[in-house]
Amino acid sequence: LSGVPVVRVSNAGAASPFATNGPRAAAPVSSSSSWYRPSASRAGGRGSPARPVAERPHLIQIEPIGLGQLRASSWFSTLLGASRVLVSIHFGPEVDAFPARLPDGPPVDIDDPAEAKQALSQRSHTVVVIDTAGDRSADFSGLKLRFLRPALEEQFAVVVWHETKGMLGVSYERVGHSVVPLKDGGLEGKVNTLRVVDQGADVGRFMLMFRYATTPFAPIVDLEPNGVQRSQAAVRWSDSNKEVGSDPSAYVVRLREAEGAWDVLDNQFRERSFTFTGLKGNTLYEVNIGAVNEVGVGDYGVVEFRTGACEPGPVVRVSADLQQDSSVVLSWELDDDGGSPPTGFLVSYRQGEAVGELGDVPPRRVGSHYVTELSDLDGNTEYVFVVAGVNSIGVGTSGASDPIQTPPSPPTACGQPVVREVGMDRATLEWNGPASSGGAAVTGYTIFSNGVPVCELAVPPQQVLAQYEVTGLMPDTEHVFHVRARNEIGEGPVSPPSVPVRTTRQYDEVYIPGG
Numbered sequence: 001l002s003g004v005p006v007v008r009v010s011n012a013g014a015a016s017p018f019a020t021n022g023p024r025a026a027a028p029v030s031s032s033s034s035w036y037r038p039s040a041s042r043a044g045g046r047g048s049p050a051r052p053v054a055e056r057p058h059l060i061q062i063e064p065i066g067l068g069q070l071r072a073s074s075w076f077s078t079l080l081g082a083s084r085v086l087v088s089i090h091f092g093p094e095v096d097a098f099p100a101r102l103p104d105g106p107p108v109d110i111d112d113p114a115e116a117k118q119a120l121s122q123r124s125h126t127v128v129v130i131d132t133a134g135d136r137s138a139d140f141s142g143l144k145l146r147f148l149r150p151a152l153e154e155q156f157a158v159v160v161w162h163e164t165k166g167m168l169g170v171s172y173e174r175v176g177h178s179v180v181p182l183k184d185g186g187l188e189g190k191v192n193t194l195r196v197v198d199q200g201a202d203v204g205r206f207m208l209m210f211r212y213a214t215t216p217f218a219p220i221v222d223l224e225p226n227g228v229q230r231s232q233a234a235v236r237w238s239d240s241n242k243e244v245g246s247d248p249s250a251y252v253v254r255l256r257e258a259e260g261a262w263d264v265l266d267n268q269f270r271e272r273s274f275t276f277t278g279l280k281g282n283t284l285y286e287v288n289i290g291a292v293n294e295v296g297v298g299d300y301g302v303v304e305f306r307t308g309a310c311e312p313g314p315v316v317r318v319s320a321d322l323q324q325d326s327s328v329v330l331s332w333e334l335d336d337d338g339g340s341p342p343t344g345f346l347v348s349y350r351q352g353e354a355v356g357e358l359g360d361v362p363p364r365r366v367g368s369h370y371v372t373e374l375s376d377l378d379g380n381t382e383y384v385f386v387v388a389g390v391n392s393i394g395v396g397t398s399g400a401s402d403p404i405q406t407p408p409s410p411p412t413a414c415g416q417p418v419v420r421e422v423g424m425d426r427a428t429l430e431w432n433g434p435a436s437s438g439g440a441a442v443t444g445y446t447i448f449s450n451g452v453p454v455c456e457l458a459v460p461p462q463q464v465l466a467q468y469e470v471t472g473l474m475p476d477t478e479h480v481f482h483v484r485a486r487n488e489i490g491e492g493p494v495s496p497p498s499v500p501v502r503t504t505r506q507y508d509e510v511y512i513p514g515g
Contacts, residue, residue, distance in 0.1 A: 121338065133159070155180065189211060231307065283307050419481065
């Protein structure tokens, strides 16, 4: 055992460095703490499988009461110098391999409770040396030793030593030992008299009391009535009624999205209800509540919930495919409808700095995609199409296509012609040019009377024609005029018809519509 820490407990009647008001590993000890028998079978709270009791961390309290009826180990050594009896306490999975001697050097005096707790709690084999009051017996009344062990699989051993200080120095002789399995629940909570044996023979008696505490079982976690909303949820819980020897004094509260990483919101929460805020809509969440006592964090109680519906999620994978007729087939996907089916989609476009709305588009669904066709687009123009989903809650996050360039196209339709003057064989027309030139300059117009072309006009570059006098018309005849623009790509559609007008019967008559 060379190198194993040795702790000197100051005196048989001294207070333990692990008194109730000393430092704790996790949380203060509840004043109503009780103890339990670790051999009993117990179940955890709802939602979390309970670990077997023996596999849980345990806080083991040993209360030595007395040592007596010891056989003198070496009367010859006693006659040569002063002597006393020492008791060492050992933890470990195989304490049958008792040390042949105490560790080299004198016992280590540790007065600081935190340092002592670390030495006693974090070693697989720990030795505590207790100085007895005499060479044959000792009274340990009031002494409490507390050990935090990772599980209850170990054994506990008491080894009695006889120390002699003589002319030849200090020597130690093992008097005897006693081994106790920690899982023996029958020893807990009562005074036990252990046989101290050496090679099968009784050499004394050691009296002590065991007490155990372990981590709590899972709390029972439920949602508050109407506790789940669109962006928040309220949960409550109660402690398990399974006895663990130390009541919870705080709780660990943690949250995660389904299969995501845990977010620990509080590890010393003192209440038994918690409201989570700032949650995502239509999202599955899992909540863990773990009770904390002086031993540590126990099993977690679990509750799952899904938040209320929200706006649709982002539109993704927006694709714009140009067709031979210069129309565009627009397709996209919606991974998350927000818990409410989409009622439509808002489609807009960007042309450089300009933004336009194409309105609420009722698309058709093809597999996992939504599809719609866009026509009457400007020729020779770069477009970026933007799509956003709409449901009963609102408008979701939009997604955009890659830029697409339309080819030049014929002009769009001109505005409705207006007849300003009418004579016997002529009429003066005005009209607005096409809304879009198709990405190429307008090179001319065709004027129609009663569906028959009556005039072909060439437009010089950079000139915008807005008025023209049509001649050669039949007198005293009703005429309806149309206009059609053309560019180098081709002719656009005809304009809406003009208001019908009638040419006059005599040369000196001039009719001014509306005059």
